[in-house]
Amino acid sequence: MGYPRIGPRRELKRALESYWDGAITAEQLHDTGRELRKQTWLRLAQLGLTQLPSNTFSYYDQMLDTAILLDAIPDRYRKHHSLDAYFAMARGNDSVAPLPMTKWFDTNYHYLVPEIGPDTVFRLRADKPVSEFREARELGLITRPVLLGPLTFLLLSQAAPDSPDGFQPLDRLDDVLVTYAQLLARLDAEGVPWVQLDEPALVLDRTEAELDAAKRAYQRLANLGERPRLLLASYFGELGDALQAIAATGVEAVAVDLVRGTTDGLEALAGKTIVAGVVSGREVWRTDLGSARVTLEALRAMASEVVVSTSCSLLHVPYDVEVETELEPGLRERLAFAEQKVAEVVALATGTGDKFQTELPFWVPEKASPKAQRRSPYAVRAKAQAEYLKLPPLPVTTIGSFPQTDELRATRADAAAGRIDEQEYERRIELEVQRVIRLQEELGLDVLVHGEPERNDMVQYFAENLEGFATTRFGWVQSYGSRCTRPPIMHGDVKRTRPITVAWARYAQSLTGKPVKGMLTGPVTIVAWSFKRHDLPLAESVWQVAQALREEVTDLETAGIHIIQVDEPALREMTPLRERDQAEYLQWAVEAYRHATSGASDRTQIHTHLCYSDAAAAFAAIDALDADVTTIESARSHARVLAEPTAAAFSRGLGPGVYDIHSPRVPDVAEVVELLTYASKSVPAAQLWVNPDCGLKTRTYPQVQAALRNVVEAARLMRGKV
Ligand SMILES: Nc1nc2c(c(=O)[nH]1)N[C@@H](CNc1ccc(C(=O)N[C@@H](CCC(=O)N[C@@H](CCC(=O)N[C@@H](CCC(=O)O)C(=O)O)C(=O)O)C(=O)O)cc1)CN2
Numbered sequence: 001m002g003y004p005r006i007g008p009r010r011e012l013k014r015a016l017e018s019y020w021d022g023a024i025t026a027e028q029l030h031d032t033g034r035e036l037r038k039q040t041w042l043r044l045a046q047l048g049l050t051q052l053p054s055n056t057f058s059y060y061d062q063m064l065d066t067a068i069l070l071d072a073i074p075d076r077y078r079k080h081h082s083l084d085a086y087f088a089m090a091r092g093n094d095s096v097a098p099l100p101m102t103k104w105f106d107t108n109y110h111y112l113v114p115e116i117g118p119d120t121v122f123r124l125r126a127d128k129p130v131s132e133f134r135e136a137r138e139l140g141l142i143t144r145p146v147l148l149g150p151l152t153f154l155l156l157s158q159a160a161p162d163s164p165d166g167f168q169p170l171d172r173l174d175d176v177l178v179t180y181a182q183l184l185a186r187l188d189a190e191g192v193p194w195v196q197l198d199e200p201a202l203v204l205d206r207t208e209a210e211l212d213a214a215k216r217a218y219q220r221l222a223n224l225g226e227r228p229r230l231l232l233a234s235y236f237g238e239l240g241d242a243l244q245a246i247a248a249t250g251v252e253a254v255a256v257d258l259v260r261g262t263t264d265g266l267e268a269l270a271g272k273t274i275v276a277g278v279v280s281g282r283e284v285w286r287t288d289l290g291s292a293r294v295t296l297e298a299l300r301a302m303a304s305e306v307v308v309s310t311s312c313s314l315l316h317v318p319y320d321v322e323v324e325t326e327l328e329p330g331l332r333e334r335l336a337f338a339e340q341k342v343a344e345v346v347a348l349a350t351g352t353g354d355k356f357q358t359e360l361p362f363w364v365p366e367k368a369s370p371k372a373q374r375r376s377p378y379a380v381r382a383k384a385q386a387e388y389l390k391l392p393p394l395p396v397t398t399i400g401s402f403p404q405t406d407e408l409r410a411t412r413a414d415a416a417a418g419r420i421d422e423q424e425y426e427r428r429i430e431l432e433v434q435r436v437i438r439l440q441e442e443l444g445l446d447v448l449v450h451g452e453p454e455r456n457d458m459v460q461y462f463a464e465n466l467e468g469f470a471t472t473r474f475g476w477v478q479s480y481g482s483r484c485t486r487p488p489i490m491h492g493d494v495k496r497t498r499p500i501t502v503a504w505a506r507y508a509q510s511l512t513g514k515p516v517k518g519m520l521t522g523p524v525t526i527v528a529w530s531f532k533r534h535d536l537p538l539a540e541s542v543w544q545v546a547q548a549l550r551e552e553v554t555d556l557e558t559a560g561i562h563i564i565q566v567d568e569p570a571l572r573e574m575t576p577l578r579e580r581d582q583a584e585y586l587q588w589a590v591e592a593y594r595h596a597t598s599g600a601s602d603r604t605q606i607h608t609h610l611c612y613s614d615a616a617a618a619f620a621a622i623d624a625l626d627a628d629v630t631t632i633e634s635a636r637s638h639a640r641v642l643a644e645p646t647a648a649a650f651s652r653g654l655g656p657g658v659y660d661i662h663s664p665r666v667p668d669v670a671e672v673v674e675l676l677t678y679a680s681k682s683v684p685a686a687q688l689w690v691n692p693d694c695g696l697k698t699r700t701y702p703q704v705q706a707a708l709r710n711v712v713e714a715a716r717l718m719r720g721k722v
């Protein structure tokens, strides 16, 4: 369905960042891209894959590539040269802000949200799919170009700012289809035998009108005279009601996710090819080949042809487990990354390969745990905290991380390679904590943080310090653009064997008379951004992490930390895609969060932080977390979320972000005052906090210093007024 593209050693990341720094030319960047594509196709062919995808490469994001393919480029980006326009849409520049970025379904991958208006002119710019097809053909390989389908493209786009009320990008379906039809004709003329159209949006709850649109769209494409054969690819869940709509069209093949879905109802696809996604593209356990064969056998009775595949693109897993020589061998042999998964697909198709069975213990659910609850209700705690902490109105704080400098990353790399000993490592981190504390005191912040300099990543760091997780050396997975994470692998029961964050928090607190906020990543987020177990319900894994965090909260309190933040930026991301599954998830997710935090005494203030989340939709869940203070991302959207009735009903501490940390721009005082003035209309002054949108780790010190100075100044101006 698709393959990682960042490079086995993150070659694309390095090339992109060098290009953005002006250190290499566009031609050199293209050379890296070409080489990565070539290596990928050759490797896939060598592994025995007979149907190779193309056009799955991207310099930043496939959604953005599709907007370019259709020439749906907002005017403000048009004055730039094409590659620069592309990166301006992706990252912004001095004169123009980027397109918004958001989560791709329930993954940790982020896409750019195109803008479609009633007047957007669609025009085919087929260069990329055509040239990638030709590149592979020059290597002697015929590929299947992969395109984002028209439904998913429009359903994930946003209405351009000047659109009339009620306009939806999907209203432009007919016009977009004209361009897709031209594209299919163009690919046909190139000799392309098959085209894959990705439609993951069809596995979500869809209205009748949307299902009708899907049926109409694919009927129309299928009825074209000159076209390659069409593979409509669904993934991340079951097609449900969309199955009938698609079955009624003339597409030759349909890909179905048989890891998250079943074969139920697939008889509807009789006469078509079923591309059977039996190897998970989302998790890293070896496939149970025996039960996959049973599934494939069942399908043979339903379809004219069965093709073996992964459940979705392999973009979401690392390249190769063989290079992870430091993993415990007993664990490594149970794992499959992209290369191993392709080998599994080939083994299933050819009927070869060992009959590897993942025999894991069956989990017996424990008795329901008692309700996790703080000792007193919020109002009582708020009073105890106000008396104890004596914070000024509109307290100023940050979200946790300070800039991750090259020196810090080098320090971590030196420690890992044994070039410096533990003592020297700790000395360097102490110096960084001192610098961060001093800076915050100078700037006049009210609640300080230690800056997270010891953490490589907010999830990986905890995983490295808990039992039950393994971490990799090269297992990078793209999160957005050039940014990657190495998701930890949950493979056993999670246990905390020693305090994790306490020593650094205590050290930071010893340097200042102001309160230092302890900093933990929440149970849902730690699990969401890890590879999960498959022998244990998700809720149980999350609960185990919650128990470990609960112990950490108690130790932080004992060490004299009176404000503790437990971040849950992935709370919304892990929400099941279908509405019918959402209530149950929210219940156990919230329960786990409360288990992690409810050991705290009344006067300990619990903060939580959410970002990349549609806070308006999440306010009810946020309220249920029962945290004393919640900080959310809002600067980029000009705090519009606060206009929602759900926000007005929110009765706890709330810190809407006033500094967009995803941009190098420094907000001025007037701008922050304006945001705070707006916020103070819906949030009572006694509840309002002042903070950036998110952590500062991707920014530089000069930016952070200037921005925080303005934020503090704005808060002081506001204190006189509210
Ligand atoms: N897990 C996770 N998911 C998340 C987020 C997050 O913070 N964590 N934030 C949101 C947005 N996603 C993001 C994802 C990644 C990064 C990010 O900055 N990633 C860094 C890597 C972070 C990391 O793990 N760094 C390690 C390893 C650094 C490294 O590259 N080391 C070199 C060697 C360095 C040297 O020799 O100097 C190497 O291994 O090759 C460290 O600092 O220790 C990057 O791609 O550049 C930011 C946001 C949502 N999802």
Ligand code: MET
Pocket (backbone or CB within 6 Å): 399, 400, 401, 458, 519, 567, 569, 609, 611, 694, 695, 696, 697
């Ligand atoms: C993606 S949310 C980040 C929260 C974390 N405490 C930080 O500041 O980096």
Ligand SMILES: [Zn+2]
Pocket (backbone or CB within 6 Å): 399, 569, 609, 610, 611, 612, 693, 694, 695
């Ligand atoms: Zn955040």
